[in-house]
Amino acid sequence: MRNPVLIFATVLAAGSLALGLWSWQQWTQTVAKVPAKELSATVLPSPRPLPEIILSNHNGEAVDLGIASSRWGLWFLGFTHCPDVCPNTLGMLAAVRKGLNAIDGAKKIDMVFVSVDPARDSTEKLKSYVQYFDSEMIGLTGSQQDIDTLTQSLYLPYQLDEPDENGHYNVEHSGALVLVNPDNAVHAYFTPPHSAQTLITELKQLTTP
């Protein structure tokens, strides 16, 4: 490849190929009307109602999932003794809510943290925990049985690990976010890794008719 003519020809050929590919892509997009950018969210073909169970919120009030909340919610499952994934995600959810509030015409979305570890996460603990991240964040928990019903219905498994010699145990749980519609039915899932900016853009798109 020491020959300058050969190098020039190679560069020219590569350039033409790239230009050709680009033009072809532009053309197919125009013809097939492919959306410029696909959603990262998985939208269910038809929304799946939440199970009709009664949970408790961070103020100790009963929340009947069988009754429509009339508000959009973005749900995340975790536990307060979680050092990495939960604070990371909840901090991001606080930023997402603020980001959406700053957009004209964007729907208000409740950020909901469900503790799957009711043995350690009392209502009081849940309250100080969620309010640390965002004064408007909602904490929910319930009996282990009701938590199981909820997680099975959401297809988001979790597992309480065996405690170590100090009694500390980890909880395996999904990093997914669930978009719940005002009729209390699952509308879409977001799987990790998450980005606050992508969530803001897509949540606005998904919740605005």
Place this chain on the structure above:
Amino acid sequence: MIKQSLNLIVLMSLIALIGCTNKDAESDCSQLVVENSWIREAPPGSTVLAGYLLIKNTSNNSLKITSASSQAFGRIEFHQTTQGSNGMKMQLLPELEIAANSTLHLQPGGKHMMLFEPAAEYKNGEKLNIDLRCGSINSIKTEFPVKKTMENSGTTHHHHQH
């Protein structure tokens, strides 16, 4: 005679030193550079904290951090958040290996330090010292500022290129 003995002593010392260098090549902290160290402020009620940092290995050998200790915590472990069959789980890492001439990132959602039994409730702005040990001989004394992060969380990682 004295001169000869002295020469012998110097020679013996040199041999001993070379021996040491070879033996401890794997557990030498001096060629590790730590950057961007921080600890996430614990939300109320949480008794386990996470610490993050970048560790640069400037040598041509793979190096290991074998343990960490601090007056500020009862116990420190290295963990990695991984995707298990039931979601995100924590995997215990017995040590941190930093490949030759590369940087190991300990960051949210990946490898991190698990800081158990905090001696006090540490708040945003406080600075805590942690000793990162390389075998039994030397360690890196590292300062970790406590930070309350919100907007910087998520997947926005700051990769530094050098």
